[in-house]
Amino acid sequence: MGNLLKRKKNISIKTKFITSGLLLGFSILLFAMARYIYGFSNFYYKYIYSILVNTLSRCLSLIPFSVYEIILYAFLIYILVRIVNYTYLLFSKQLSLKKIIIRVTSNVLIYISAFVFLNIMTLGINSFRSNFVELTGLKVQDNSEEKLIELCDYLKVRLNELDGKIKRGEDGLLKLDYDARKEGIISMERIGEIYPSLQGFYPNPKPVVFFKTYVISIVGGRNNFYP
Known part of the structure; x- marks a missing residue:
């Protein structure tokens, strides 16, 4: 039984290293395709990214708080818990320093590779799209x-x-007489009627829990996605 559990742990660590390598390799491949293959970024945005963003945005827009922010805080708490856990296992001599280093390394590689992959899928490929001037045919001197x-x-x-x-409130901050969030969405939808490249679904801006501001997910068009 002990050997079986040990083998499963080894397989898990090995799987993490393999998964990290695949994610990083795929990220590099996508970046290279976007960088060197003409039209790939525009194709990706039109047929893949737009569908992905519209689907996720419509679902997450129903949630009143920022899912991204909650995931970020949960991840930080998870990291702290893991640090405490590994420290306990080390001092209680349940795990050697070598095994802890291997586990930590495999976990860090997973986090980094997943972050790089998601960044490439959202911002990396889109950074090589045709610019706004080319998409709209604007004449720029x-x-x-x-x-x-x-x-x-x-x-x-x-x-x-x-x-x-x-108009300012008692705290000296800007005071609005209208719903800025709705006005922002309406404004972007109207601009989309003039410039088709900006058409699409614009999600509700989310209030940030620990800051007196708003994550305006509509700023910058649909290239930026904040759940």
């Missing part, structure tokens, strides 16, 4: 550094002019 400075100065003046018209 070459701008000099002087014109950019002039624009920044103009925006600064306009912001200072509008600052006095902004």
Whole structure:
């Protein structure tokens, strides 16, 4: 019985190393395809990523809190629990330092490879898509550094002019008379009517538990996905 349990643990560790290698290898392959194969990123976005995002966004949009934030906190707690557990096993001499290092290494590789894979699947491939100018056919003139400075100065003046018209609460923060979340979604949907590349489902922005702000998942179009 003891040998069987030992074999299962060894298989588990071996599986983690193999899985990590496959995820990293597949991530590198996808990155290379997006980087060197023309049109692959646009194809991926249209036929794979859009379907994935629309499906997940519609489901997670029904949940009032940020699932991503909860997963992040749960993962941090899990890491702390594992550290305490390995420390106990080491000092109680139930596991040798060598075995603990092997286990920790296999776990870290899984976490890193999974993070890299998910990052490639969401942001990595999409970073090689045709840019907004190419997708919309907008005519953009070459701008000099002087014109950019002039624009920044103009925006600064306009912001200072509008600052006095902004309603603020007792805490000095911006006070809105309307639902900014709904207005944001409506605005993006209207822009999508003008620019088809921005059409799609926009999920509800989620309140962040430990910060007095909102994770605006609609900012930046549909390339960014925050559950």
